[in-house]
Amino acid sequence: MSTAALTVYVLMWPAIVAVVLFVISRGFYREWAQARRDGQDII
Numbered sequence: 496m497s498t499a500a501l502t503v504y505v506l507m508w509p510a511i512v513a514v515v516l517f518v519i520s521r522g523f524y525r526e527w528a529q530a531r532r533d534g535q536d537i538i
Contacts, residue, residue: 496504530537 527537
């Protein structure tokens, strides 16, 4: 395996994790904001 391919493979995983964390955080924030608008607890 070439050095460039190995570098891309290793750096790909943190990028995927960052995208998944962003999507989860965005969904949580939207539900939290909706609960605040409705005057409800999030739990």
